Amino acid sequence: MASSQSFLSAKLLDNLGGQPKWLKISVALVAVIVLRSISKYRNGVKAVAGIPGFRVPFFPLGMPGVMIPTSWWNPGYYFTWQWKTTNYTRFGNDTFSLVPFLVGPPTIYTATLEVARQSIGGGHKTSFAKADQFQPALLYWGMNLVAADKEVWRKHRRIVGPAFNNSVYEMVWKETLQLYRDMTAAEQWDGKQEIVVPVAQDITFKLALLVIGKCGFGFRFGWLDSPQSGGRKFSLQEALRIVADTNLQATLLPKWIRRYSPIKSFRDSYEAYEQMAQFMDQHVAQKKEEIQSKNSTEIGKDVLTLLVQANEQENSKLKMSKEELLGNVFILLFAGHETTGHTLAVTLAFLSLYPDIQEDAYQQVKSVIGNKEPNFEDCNKLDKVLAIFFESLRLFPSGHLLMREAWEDTVIQVPNPIGQEGTTSVPVPRGTQLIVDMVGVHYNPRYFPDPYEFKPSRWQDVGIDSETFTAFSIGPRACMGRKFATVESVCFLSCLLRDFEVHPLLNAGETKEQWRERVVDAIFVLTLGVKDVPLRFVRRL
Ligand code: HEM
Structure with missing residues (x-):
């Protein structure tokens, strides 16, 4: 040619x-x-084996497609959300293709769990691996559990896995409870009849970061300590936020350009990355000292300890390099708070919009917890709170695009359109990208009748660990922090529901419907989140 x-x-x-x-x-x-x-x-x-779909100039998740807003000729970063009502009806099936003719790779998008099982859920026999071209954003600090594949992934999982166990989940419960108390005291909610929270994320992100910080890394920050990264410009939370928001800049532009740029957001990005690096170095060094000064029975088993010990190993298959250590520290801090922070905020938004559902959950909280100290065993009895959390996460799946690449020629079985039995075999050549669109899956009428309705009752009798609920992904590469996030969320929501009614904070003259239009919409950073959620908490009598 x-x-x-x-x-x-x-x-x-x-x-x-x-x-x-x-x-x-x-x-x-x-x-x-x-x-x-x-x-x-x-x-x-x-x-893409001729699967019908978009024929567009640019791939939506690469340059320059990602920079151009979603419009009829450019799907852009947001199209899986913005066009969720039409994406899969338009091409007559819940698997479609996207072929860019100027820049970017041909890609198959699917909203079916059947294709998801063959790609993201495939275990060691799968012909799909994490897609290389999406990795730079995840690999800035070093190889890590989320980005790794095959042998490297197995090594990372063996090191990190033991930190996720029942005694840690019990600690998550206790820590969330303590932080809830610290929060109400520090924010001076105690004794107040009504609390106005202009941005729910201000509390949910802080909570999530403090819980992963304490239970995963042993950091001892309180609610009002603003953990500084090396005593500099940003708090840890702000630095993490900027690092995530500007990760495209950081992967594309050399450090010196960001450092000396006249553009403030570039300089902030540089500063935030530097602070993150210092923060991680400082805590790794402290942990090393702690490990050396204690005998083995006194050493904890939190993630940071396991990672630092793996870094100290010599001549072992489980030796972790400094870059791998930092890669994992960052990814766990990030994945451990961003996803949970957003999901809690959107859950509170839905609770405020559905007073009947809120009341029903409150009655359960009252009967399970009453006036006693909530304990970890209560978690399994609070299934209505769990169902509300799951349903909110179904509608706003924070891990929304699960991206893979065929590393060998393979064939996938694609379910025929709804109403037609069976599947069609589709040959997928090596190098083709496949994206499981979790928004598509979660709004797919094949699995969810009335997919746009907020109906927590869908999750009645679905336990914390059940793969019937797919927002944490499925199979061996499913979310490691699933139970961590769920225990934390159920505990926090139950405490809040026990003490307060949750209402939307309306602007003057605004109706609830208008509030919903304004607020309950997605924003994308590295994960899918929700716009700022303004709320009012009214103390229960
Ligand atoms: C609402 C909260 C959360 C959601 C919706 C969520 C969702 C997901 C999803 C969909 C994946 C699969 C990604 C892929 O295959 O490309 C994943 C992986 C992962 N998540 Fe989460 N996550 C959440 C919370 C957490 C927390 C709290 C942690 C850590 C404390 C965590 C750690 C991880 C790790 C380490 C992986 C990679 C697992 C592997 O590949 O072996 N996540 N998560």
Whole structure:
């Protein structure tokens, strides 16, 4: 194809005879681009086995597609959310393709659990691996459990896995309870009849960061301590926020450009990355000292201890490099608070919109907890609170795009459109991208009748660990922090429901419907979140 492109361009130039040079060069350039696009398009359609779908200039998750807002000709970063009502009806099936003819890889998008099981849930026999081209954002600090594959993943999982166990979940419960008490005291809620919270995320993100900080890393920050990264400009929470928001800049632009740029957000990004690095170094060094000064029976089993011990290993298959250690510290701090922080905020938004559902959950909280100290065993009895949390997470799945790449030629079985039995075999050549669109899955009428309705009763009798609930993914690569996040959320929501009614904080003259329109909408950073949620808590009598 390349030689036919240059042959055709040369022919064009001949025909342009006496025209100015710049015109000849421009025409040749356009000809090359057009011919290259045709060839890329043809190869792309072959790679997705002709599955119908979008034929667009740019891939939505790469440059420049990601920078251009969603519009009829460019799906953009938000299209899986913004077009969720039409994406899968438009092409007649809940698996479609996206073939960019200018920039980006051909990709299969699916909203079916059947294809999800064959790709993200496939275990060691799967023909799909984490997609290389999405990795730079995850790999900034070093290889880690979320980005790794095959042998490397097994090593990381063996090191980190033991930190996720029942005694840690019990600690999560106790710590959440303590932080709830600290929060009400520190924020001076105690004794107040009504509390106005302009941005629910201010409390949910703080809670989630403090819980993972304490239970995963042994940090001892209280509610009002604003943990500083090396005593500098941002708190740890702010630094993590900026690092996540600006990760595209950080992976694309060299440090010195961000450092000396006249643009403030670039300089803030540089500063936040530096602070994160210092913060992690400082805590790793402290942990090393602690390990060396104690005997083995006194040493804890939190994630940071396990990672630092793996880094100290010599001549062992489980040796972890400094980069791998930092990669995991960052990813666990980030995954451990961002996802939970957003999901708790959106859960509170739904509670405020559905007073009957809230009342029903309150009655359960009252009968299970009453006036006693809530304990870890209560968690399994608070199934109505759990169901509300699950249903909110179904509608706002924070891990929304699960991206894989075929590392060998393979075949997937794609379910036929709803109403038609059976599946169709689709050959998938090596290198093709496959994205499990969790928004698509969770709004798919194949699995959820009335998918747009907020109905926690769907999750009646579905336990904390059940894979019937898929927002934590499925199979061996499913979320490691599933129980961690769920225990924390059930504890926090139950305490809050026991003490307060949750209401939307309306603007003057605003109706609940208008509040819902304004607030209950997604924002995307690295994960899918919700816009700022303004609330009012009214103390129960
Ligand atoms: C509401 C909260 C959360 C949600 C919805 C969530 C969702 C997910 C999803 C969908 C994945 C699979 C990603 C993929 O395959 O590409 C995942 C993986 C992971 N999550 Fe979570 N997560 C949450 C909370 C947490 C917490 C609290 C932690 C840590 C304390 C955590 C740690 C991890 C890790 C380490 C992985 C990678 C597991 C592996 O590949 O072996 N997550 N999470």
